[in-house]
Amino acid sequence: MIFDLEAHAAAIEKNGYTIIEDFMDAARLAEVRRVLAFYLGTHSGRNPFEGHSTERVYTLVARARIFWDIVLDARVLALCDRFLLPNCLLTASQAICIRPGEVPQDLHHDDTFYTVPRPRPMISISTIAAVDAFTAENGGTEIIPGSHLWGEDWRARAAAANPVTVAMPAGACVMFSGTFVHRGGAAERLAPRLAFSNQYCQP
Template sequence: MAPLMLDGLDDYASTGSPRKYHSTAGSQETAPLARVEDAWAALERDGYVILENLFAPGEVARMRAAVLPHMAPRGGRNPFEGLKTRRLYAVIAKTLACNPLVEHPLVLALLDRVFEPNYLLSQLQVIDILPGEEAQALHFDDSFYSLPRPRPVLGAATIMALDDFTPLNGATRVIPGSHRWGNRLPTPEEAEGAVPVVMPAGSVVLFLGTLWHSGGANRSDGARLALTAQYCAPWCRQQENFSLSVPLPVVKQCSEHIRRMLGYSIHAPFMGMVDGMHPKRLLEDRPSAEV
């Protein structure tokens, strides 16, 4: 069923800049349908799905090499983020090496089923759980959108293993099926039964924003490096303010899909406009007075 629209608002989509800058949502390379269907069935049932070996070892090595020089020398700033967990923010401003996760065709194929078109990247972050870190508090990622549960999903996330995820080194813990819960906390038994997402480096877990989960405790002798891309519905505010964190020259180096998800797009009829025009005008080479 088409969304309801007030009289006259549909005219906006067929005039001016929206006519020039057509949405590219859903135009990514097609992922194998059988794999999409299998992954979607697991995602609907459990609230998460493991996409094993989505990236080759060489791609993992390139990402590691690109992000590690930018990592802080020590742990985080509060218990939730992890006092023995290093985090890298504004990743796209520092390197484009991690963009392949954000726009992987299988990831986008699944997100196309979760959200309306023109959904956004909410944040891209590197997380390095160091030895001795405690388990993170269980939470669900789109809780900052303060609408009561149960409700439609407003966010979704991927976590890519840049190291093998094991039960000992801080593998993400999930409570299967908790994406369907109402407004309640996990019971002690449910929290104790959280399942570690064990997967080899290059694999990705994708989960819905309503799924209860957390980073695990690192009882190993080595760090656990991961990359996470989080997404949100096209009308929700992003966690990262990409218009301030990513300079325009860097945005111009990104693919059309990344640009769209950073916010250089319109959610009909006119959410995301700049001075009444399409934000992609800002990426054109023109005198500043004309932008």
């Protein structure tokens, strides 16, 4: 699939997010699954934000070569270069496996720890890649389009909004501004939802 950098950049600017449908091919997806299988199955989240029925594997780049290659994806880096200064940094690289019975996460944006008031220029950009297809029933990420532009009242506005599920096939990824409001969804289905998130920030 031809990558239309301008269209993806415009979508992030306007809506706060974009989806790269063909982010991982079948070979990459298979390698990601193979590697994560070594690590999954032993932990669960330590608090409601991590998710008590969710398993996270942190520092993926330190665990297998495939995750370096994915972090350096040319399309993602081109979009980072659009919104961040040259030589952006990686701030997170983690797998997120939402298991059946998980409740929705609190609505949040990924760079709440920066104290720069909102609305603000982008300080960070996140990706969430689907290793399993995302659906409304298996904990697919829920988003609020346009929320990246909200100000300091974002919590009140989020409470009144109707988040929508990012339904996407395995191998796709959603990329969004660090100010974009979203959450991991509730998981009602019997199978887990495996994903991973790489996050980048200003150098």
